[in-house]
Amino acid sequence: MASMSADRKAALRRELLSIVGTGGVLSDPEELLVYESDGLTLFRALADFVVFPRSVEHVAAVVKLAAREGIPFVARGAGTGLSGGCLPAEGGLVISLMRMNRVLELDYDNQIAVVEPGLVNLHLSWAVGPRGYYYAPDPSSQQACTIGGNIANNSGGPHTLKYGVTVNHVLGLEVVMPDGEIVWLGGRTRDALGFDLAGIFVGSEGTFGIATKIVVRLMRKPQAVKTVLAVFDQVEHASAAVSSIIARGLVPAAVEMIDQLTIQAVEDAFGCGYPRDAAAALLIELDGLETGMEVQASRIVEACRSAGAREVRTAADEAERQLLWKGRKSAFGAYGRVSPAYMVMDGVIPRTKLPYVLSRVNQIVAAHGLRVGNVFHAGDGNLHPNILYDPRKPGEEARVVEAGAEIMKVCAEVGGSISGEHGIGLEKADFMPFIFSAADLTFMQQLKAAFNPRGLCNPGKVFPTKKSCGEAGPVAYRPHAIEAQGLAQRF
């Protein structure tokens, strides 16, 4: 939005302070800079204010103020998102939920927890771990990202193959609607009455309102876990092994693929025990009952061998298992050894199309004179090609963006999707027509209007529009603050 007059800004600042109290409002440009981007630093936009409510009443009052004044607003968690979804694309207010980070209730008898949106994902599993429970959705940024942010993006993670994504674990939400009304969508019990408003709210990327309380399911920790590393001399064989595992009636908790470039970067950096000369490796995890675990593991081994694995190894103990996962989870950090910068893509394809699409990805990236490392959720068909580049070389970043768009087109062509977990946000708004017709998009816009009729709540996101970027446009790469501190990685 156009810049505010100094008088109006001062008046708004006073009113915001009267709602959230001293220390709850940022308005100095230097302070606002921290909030100008999320994990996708390609896009930036400055807010007029960042506000830190501590209660649902604060959120409702801030939203009512914004509605009264016609000021756009956007909710923000830890800012680890990777699509620019929490950027104040049109200025206005950023409503940070980081001070609403309490676990409000742990009901083990009913296996649910009630939490505030600013709670860090992993902290919930820590809270319930001693009682033998955990919160299943495990985005790779789970040490930093918040459950409120997970709600906005319907986040997944490696273990969503077996346990589903965020929406499958959310029963109800207390929401501040874009007009400031506080409403419960769903609740603590199953099968919400009427339309599944909680279900449709999850994944709406902050455009339907702001979740202030979240009822999630808690899962019992599995009795046993087994982790298998399968090593392949050809990427195609690793891809084929994924479908072979699925077609044999096995549902591992996770099936992750790591390609050669990534393996070498990881081994250089951390030495996790992946063979450097392998073309690709699959990290496969089984969980469940102790009984039968050996039989299932042997079926996995057999599936990998028959697909052409040269070596299949089971982690002998917890230490080896952790080391193998460390290789997977630190892959993004390891790219720093082989490239000054990279951009992570997020697309989904039917699992059987993996061999074809991976070869197309390699062709596309090579045609743009770039390199790519692949480390991704193969079991779900959720690709994460990481295009390596040097932002100091003129024109290289533009080629990355072009290659990314072509990769998204390939995902769409094979019947896939342009995002498996990072969301559309600003980044992919213009790619939506790759997979949705004008009628599909109109229908979604109408749905949005039912929640957010004035469009003040997180404007400029999800839908293609020429002016959607506003002041937020692609700029040169630089690490996000929390990335620089080593608190989060790009997955």
Added chain:
Amino acid sequence: MAAPLLDKLRAIVGAAHVLGGVELSPYVIDGRTPLAAVFPGSAEEVAAVVAFAAEASVPVVAWGGGTASSVGMPPPRAGVVVVLTRLRAIVEHEPGDLTVTAQAGVTLGELQTALRARGQWLSLDPPDAERATLGGVLAANASGPRRHLYGTARDSLIGVTVVTADSSLVRGGGRVVKNVAGYDLPKLFIGSYGTLGVIVEATLKLRPVPDEERLVGVRFERLKDAGAAARALVGSDLIPSAVDLLDGAAAAALGLDDAPATLVVGFDGLGEQVDWQVTQLAALVAGGGGRGVASLPPSAWSRLARASHNAFGTPAAVMTLSVLPSVVADVMEQGTAAARHRGLVTAWSAHAGVGIVTGAVRADGDRQDPATLAAVLAEWRAAARAGGGHASLTWAPLAVKEALPVWDDAGPAGRIMQRIKAQLDPRNLLNPGRFVAGI
């Protein structure tokens, strides 16, 4: 009015695929006979029917196998019933993708048979699978005992194609198992009873058929003890696929001994996993009043979801309550007492691990007083609400529907639902007046 309407419809779908007059008796709801029933042969024909109905300002009522047609308020206006059963193709099943795309009118039974032939299944097991269609199961959010482990339609549905009120063909979601592009429209259509669009095609996640599956029953003297056992089971290391609780009347309907309470548990997986879990279950219930673990015939699976409903042939009313799992046995006992207090006999069953409880009232000839029935049902609803849940009638005659709202009160969320309806069906043509919040 009727004759030109029928002619127009015949022109769209062919004369052989339009029913009128006395042929409409299967489609009568709460005494309301529709104007016509049409059987479109393609999504495009569905769209053409909806466009015509909009032009004529008559409601459109999507219809699958009719198994959930009694759910909802009495229809305020007669409309055109759009029967989807000619759209029954399995469009794509690629086992390596563990997904299936099928048209809405395929019956669940037919779909499962085709999937099982290739070692997979759709993890939805609502009652009446031989008649219930895929689209109907989604629109009614129907579920069965295996939802304990595998969830409901919201955990399986990944893509949906619908004909909207403005007769557009709209696709939501996609064909891949993980997808956050755009709003999650599949969630919107689940349980929406045809009020937002006519589902014509769906894509769902599948699961491999387990090596073995077993259903067992444990008898208890008291519901309370069976309820406690269910909670201990759910909090243990075991991974049951079903945890159902039946009272004596519902157990009898299933052909079991009419012990005051029966805990019915399903297990699946490798043979050794099933064996081990059954053994563990026996140990777990032994100290809590459980009398042995008996294997049940596989045929009992499909009757579990309607065990209470079927206890009395045609019941006087059936209500489904959504409550916290910890209060399931209490709610069943309270509900039984509230009915007995007014001289009514009931049957109860529950998917105890997830807190979905169904109570049925026995019909008592012609002399049943709707006011008494409504008073009992209102007490049941109050019990559900007291525990943070809700309750709605899933089956009732018109007289009871007139005495007690079919649906529970959705509160402020109901207004959001009304706004969604107003946005997506501004002329209120899609199955109007039968749903929650007056939608």
